[in-house]
Structure formats: C-alpha cells, structure tokens
Amino acid sequence: AQSVTQLGSHVSVSEGALVLLRCNYSSSVPPYLFWYVQYPNQGLQLLLKYTTGATLVKGINGFEAEFKKSETSFHLTKPSAHMSDAAEYFCAVTPGGSNYKLTFGKGTLLTVNP
C-alpha cells in the first residue's frame, strides 16, 4: 500500500523567500509522484509530476521538485515566493502500471507574507 506524509500542515514564508514544502512517500514499487495546488473554494490543479526519467521535474509557476529514491522524498521548491503562491498544496502517489488510483497527503497550507 502507498502512503504520503507532508511535513508541516502550515508553512509561512516572506515574499521573495525560498519555498520548501516537504513530501515523503512509501511505496512497494517505483512510484509516480504528483504535486497539486488548490486555491480557496476551487478544485486541485496539477503543478508537476514525476513518472520516469529525470529526477528533477519542473512545473508551472516556477515550481520544481526532485525525486530522491534513497530518501523516499519528493519535496516541492520555488526560489522566490510570490503573493499569488498562497494556496494549499497536496502531494500524491500512485504505484503506476494498471493501478492509477492516487493516494494524497493531508496538504500543506502556504502563507506568503508581504
């Protein structure tokens, strides 16, 4: 079975500071990993994903994440936070193959202070 742990339910940064949102997973097989963003009262939007190949993945809005198998991690980063980045972020995992049901973490609420 898969599971996802997002460390920190709430992260607060200053505008222009580094954003680091942590995600650790457990999976019995090589996983596919995803980050989603949710703005208030909206659905989730895909930020980026890792399936195979390059372990550093770039997504929309300047975000990127690195798959580290040895650490079972898929942390999300952005060099310089913008006010518009304030949202909730969800990490998700699926084992791939014929099983494509996603398991989500509990989310991290990002606050950006002026």
Added chain:
Amino acid sequence: DGGITQSPKYLFRKEGQNVTLSCEQNLNHDAMYWYRQDPGQGLRLIYYSQIVNDFQKGDIAEGYSVSREKKESFPLTVTSAQKNPTAFYLCATNQGTANYGYTFGSGTRLTVV
C-alpha cells in the same frame, strides 16, 4: 474546451434530506472519483468508478451512494444516513493511465442547515 463540470457550486440541505451532487465530464475519461475535503484532513475517497455500470467504495462510503449509467456522468447522492455531510466535495477523472494523474472539477460546497 474539455473539462469537468460540478454543479451546483454551493448547496444547502436541511437535516434528513437526501441531496444529489452532479459531476459531468467531456474528457472521454474512463475513471471517475468522488472526494470529500474537510479542513486539515486532506482528501478522502468516497466512491470511484473505472467503467460504466461499475463502481467501488472508497474509504468513507457510508451515507453516500453513486451511479455510473453513462461514461460522462457520475452523480453522488448524500443521504440522510450521512451524519456530518457539511464539506467540500470534489469530483475527479483519470484517462486510465498512471502517469496522467487526475483532472479535478471545481467542487461543490454542501452545507447542512
């Protein structure tokens, strides 16, 4: 444009009433999902369907029912047996491959009054 339509956006229900949330997609995706979202609890899977006329219970199916009579539609009924139905409900689809992830609708906020 292809997408997922959830309606209504806001819904109010009196205690003891059943209510149905709509989810329609024109993406031609096989799989559809219903999630419930409460503050601090992330997304919890209610029901999912991978093909027409077939669906499976998720982690919190009690008090909910679904149908999948058409590929495009996956309505969710919140019954009076659901003791705490106030929440944000999200519908999602998947085209049937693991590397695709999900596409989400914009959600329905249900409030019991």
